[in-house]
Amino acid sequence: MVLLYKTISMPKTNLKAFSGQELESLFREWDLPAFRARQFLHWIYERHAVSIEGITEFSKDLREKLAEKAYVSNLALLEKRIADDGTEKFLFGLEDGESVESVLIPDDNRLTLCISSQVGCAMRCRFCITGKLGLRRNLRAFEIVDQIISANRLISPRRITNVVLMGMGEPLANFDEVVQALWRIREHLKISKRRITLSTAGIVAGIRELPERAPRINLAISLNATTDAVRQRIMPVAKANPITALLDACRRFPLQRGRRITFEYVLLKGVNDTSEDAKRLTALLKGIPAKVNLIPFNPHEGSEFQRPDDERVFSFQAILMAGNLTAFVRKSKGADILAACGQLKAGYR
Numbered sequence: 001m002v003l004l005y006k007t008i009s010m011p012k013t014n015l016k017a018f019s020g021q022e023l024e025s026l027f028r029e030w031d032l033p034a035f036r037a038r039q040f041l042h043w044i045y046e047r048h049a050v051s052i053e054g055i056t057e058f059s060k061d062l063r064e065k066l067a068e069k070a071y072v073s074n075l076a077l078l079e080k081r082i083a084d085d086g087t088e089k090f091l092f093g094l095e096d097g098e099s100v101e102s103v104l105i106p107d108d109n110r111l112t113l114c115i116s117s118q119v120g121c122a123m124r125c126r127f128c129i130t131g132k133l134g135l136r137r138n139l140r141a142f143e144i145v146d147q148i149i150s151a152n153r154l155i156s157p158r159r160i161t162n163v164v165l166m167g168m169g170e171p172l173a174n175f176d177e178v179v180q181a182l183w184r185i186r187e188h189l190k191i192s193k194r195r196i197t198l199s200t201a202g203i204v205a206g207i208r209e210l211p212e213r214a215p216r217i218n219l220a221i222s223l224n225a226t227t228d229a230v231r232q233r234i235m236p237v238a239k240a241n242p243i244t245a246l247l248d249a250c251r252r253f254p255l256q257r258g259r260r261i262t263f264e265y266v267l268l269k270g271v272n273d274t275s276e277d278a279k280r281l282t283a284l285l286k287g288i289p290a291k292v293n294l295i296p297f298n299p300h301e302g303s304e305f306q307r308p309d310d311e312r313v314f315s316f317q318a319i320l321m322a323g324n325l326t327a328f329v330r331k332s333k334g335a336d337i338l339a340a341c342g343q344l345k346a347g348y349r
């Protein structure tokens with residue numbers, strides 16, 4: 001009788017997938033002291049190490065032992081495009097062959113990175129290119145954070161100063177991983193919570209739960225309509241999340257001192273850009289510490305909407321301002337490179 005022996009190799013552990021606490025426990029299981037986990041995090045998050053071999057603070061022996069059972073995943077830069085306004089779009093490849101976009105928006109002395117939270121998006125907002133893709137999968141927390149780590153490496157010695165979760169995907173539809181990512185952005189990348197903004201299409205339950213689970217960050221709402229009928233027409237998510245409930249959740253959202261909720265409003269010609277809309281918007285936002293970003297639609301191939309002319313845009317803004325609302329007209333940044341979500345990467349000032 002012939003016996004066949006097959007060697008089964010254990011898959012290696014991706015150390016980047018662990019939170020700080022989880023990593024300390026794992027290292028303890030491997031008879032390594034907690035400070036080794038802290039050193040690891042420092043090298044990965046701050047010193048641009050891309051592998052265990054690159055952590056030269058570890059002895060050669062320790063690096064070799066760790067590399068036998070573990071590794072560090074990295075995003076692959078598949079493409080980089082620079083727009084005329086200085087906006088840069090990165091296309092990053094993930095381990096399973098999927099890809100996501102991040103957009104770097106330089107603005108005065110800020111470097112804002114707009115990051116993705118999902119591959120594609122299930123929300124299907126009708127003015128958005130990503131919405132047409134549908135949802136392919138949620139990103140894991142480390143894949144969300146890795147967009148910032150990779151961007152920092154690409155732009156070194158400069159560093160990302162501000163983060164907006166406004167790229168591909170609806171962050172509150174990937175709630176647990178996004179919350180994990182927010183803590184890591186805060187604690188390991190040391191970006192102040194005042195400089196982190198989460199933008200949502202308006203998932204009421206998520207807005208209510210966020211302050212209990214996540215660091216106290218800024219909130220942006222992609223509102224885009226002043227009646228439920230119009231909002232449901234252009235944003236299917238509105239069917240389960242009516243405007244009254246959405247604004248009620250905004251009123252209760254605990255803001256940091258001096259902060260306001262940003263309401264994004266993509267102006268679509270003949271759909272949501274009338275003077276009545278502007279007046280309704282002013283009335284709806286009464287009592288909410290709010291500012292409004294008006295973003296004239298940036299038409300793309302196959303889009304069913306048009307951009308209102310400048311006169312309409314500025315008269316819409318004037319009505320909001322007459323109602324004591326702070327309202328900016330934003331250019332869609334990186335328009336010539338079709339930056340991620342297509343419309344919402346308006347400049348953050």
Ligand code: SF4
Pocket residue numbers: 121122123124125128129130131132167168169170201222341344
């Ligand atoms: S606008 Fe945002 S939420 Fe809506 S489909 Fe696009 S990515 Fe999703």
